[in-house]
Each structure stands twice: as C-alpha cells, then as structure tokens.
Amino acid sequence: MSNRLIDAHIHLDMYKPAERSLILNDMKESGVDALITVSNHLASAQKNMQLARHDSRVKLSIGFHPEQPLPSDEDLADLLTLIDHHQHEIVAIGEIGLPYYLRREGKVASRGAYMDVLDAFIQKAVELDKPIALHAIYDDAPMACDLLEKHSAAKAHFHWFKGDWRTAERMLRNGYFVSVTPDILYKEKSRNLAGKYPLGKMMVETDGPWPFEGVFAGRMTHPNMIHRSIREMAELKRIPTVEVYDRLYDNTRWFYEL
Numbered sequence: 082m083s084n085r086l087i088d089a090h091i092h093l094d095m096y097k098p099a100e101r102s103l104i105l106n107d108m109k110e111s112g113v114d115a116l117i118t119v120s121n122h123l124a125s126a127q128k129n130m131q132l133a134r135h136d137s138r139v140k141l142s143i144g145f146h147p148e149q150p151l152p153s154d155e156d157l158a159d160l161l162t163l164i165d166h167h168q169h170e171i172v173a174i175g176e177i178g179l180p181y182y183l184r185r186e187g188k189v190a191s192r193g194a195y196m197d198v199l200d201a202f203i204q205k206a207v208e209l210d211k212p213i214a215l216h217a218i219y220d221d222a223p224m225a226c227d228l229l230e231k232h233s234a235a236k237a238h239f240h241w242f243k244g245d246w247r248t249a250e251r252m253l254r255n256g257y258f259v260s261v262t263p264d265i266l267y268k269e270k271s272r273n274l275a276g277k278y279p280l281g282k283m284m285v286e287t288d289g290p291w292p293f294e295g296v297f298a299g300r301m302t303h304p305n306m307i308h309r310s311i312r313e314m315a316e317l318k319r320i321p322t323v324e325v326y327d328r329l330y331d332n333t334r335w336f337y338e339l
C-alpha cells in the first residue's frame with residue numbers, strides 16, 4: 082500500500098447521481114480505497130445504506146446532523162431503531178453533534194434539546210461499541226466532550242475540527258481524533274491545527290459535496306483532492322509524505338475497523 086487514502090467523512094448521498102458515479106468509478110485510479118459516508122437524517126441514512134450495499138468500498142455511518150431543525154420523537158426513535166437493526170452494516174454513528182451555525186444565525190436559541198439528541202446517539206454508540214463521527218466546533222466542542230466523558234465513549238472523531246487549543250488538548254488527552262479537509266491548503270486555522278495535532282490522532286476527509294476555495298474553487302469536491310491535503314500536511318509537519326500517507330491510512334482503518 083502506498084499513497085492510498087481513505088476519505089474519512091463524505092456525504093455520498095448528497096451528490097447528484099452522475100457525480101457520484103464519477104467518484105465511484107474514479108476511486109481505484111485516484112488512490113481512494115474507501116469512503117466513510119455519514120448520514121444527515123433518516124432518508125439520508127436509507128440512501129447511504131443502499132449505496133453501501135452496492136459497493137463494499139462505501140462504509141456506512143448513521144446519525145442526525147445537528148445543523149437542521151430537531152427530529153421529532155418519532156424520527157429519532159426510527160433512527161435509533163434503524164441503527165439497532167443494521168448494526169452490523171454500519172461502521173459508525175454519525176454525523177451527530179451540536180448546531181453551531183444555527184445558533185450563530187439566531188435560528189436556534191440554545192443547545193438544550195440538541196444536547197439530549199446527541200446524548201441519545203452517544204449512548205447508542207457506547208451500547209453497540211461503535212465509533213462516533215462528530216460535528217462539534219468552537220464552543221460546542223467542550224460540550225460534546227462533556228457528554229463523551231459522561232458516557233466513557235472512547236472512539237470520537239471530531240470531523241473538520243475548529244476550536245481553541247485548550248479544547249484540542251482535552252480531546253487529545255481523551256484520545257479523540259480530528260480530520261482535516263482540503264481547506265488545509267488555504268485556511269490558516271486549519272493549517273495551525275494540522276501542524277500541531279499529532280499525526281497518530283488524525284484522519285483526512287472532504288466533507289463532500291461541500292465546495293472548497295483556493296486551488297479547488299469551482300470544482301466538484303472529489304476525494305482525490307485529499308492527495309493535496311496530505312502533501313500539505315507532510316510539509317506542515319515536516320514528516321516524509323509517504324509516512325503521512327501510511328499513518329493516516331492506518332489510523333482510519335483502525336478507528337473505523339475497516
């Protein structure tokens with residue numbers, strides 16, 4: 082295995098069918114061995130499940146994305162039941178977390194009920210011994226840490242982590258992982274984090290189809306963009322590129338038990 086990679090966080094269900102086919106057809110040639118596809122809600126989970134069943138390189142994660150109105154009690158119960166019934170098909174619980182952007186836009190007044198939903202998913206992850214894919218950034222990250230610690234959830238992946246270094250240190254003490262996106266090429270905050278967080282606790286992702294800027298402006302987000310992220314990370318960390326490739330690959334395989 083050399084210069085191969087795994088996209089540790091992508092929303093494959095959100096791509097247009099033609100774009101998705103392009104990505105799947107390109108995987109072998111672009112050095113992408115697997116994709117962890119995370120789900121936003123029930124319909125998203127069902128779509129991702131279908132995709133994972135058709136292609137074994139697509140690894141399924143089920144959760145409820147926090148940057149949307151809360152699920153009804155019934156929807157939440159359905160999601161948790163879906164997870165129970167398909168626990169052997171899923172590699173993780175996610176994307177789950179807290180609504181930073183909705184709070185910032187004034188659309189959500191407090192974290193309250195979102196904390197309860199997150200708590201329910203973390204409990205489910207611990208019960209089924211599954212890793213957790215988290216959207217918990219800035220001042221939400223310590224709140225997510227509180228819940229993870231409360232339930233002694235050991236395997237947590239803070240995707241596209243943004244936040245202060247004190248929180249990052251707490252996450253490190255707990256053995257949590259972070260992943261970086263292609264914005265490592267042009268966003269100072271991402272570059273700082275990528276430079277400081279230990280390679281042994283890192284993964285790489287696209288969060289596709291989320292679009293990127295800089296050299297990626299105007300392009301469909303494709304997992305092959307991660308090659309640029311890895312080369313950039315090697316430079317920032319002053320570690321040989323091949324070592325960075327190998328370590329990130331092993332980290333992701335270990336974390337998601339691929």
Ligand SMILES: [Zn+2]
Nearest residue numbers: 090119176288
């Ligand atoms: Zn995401």
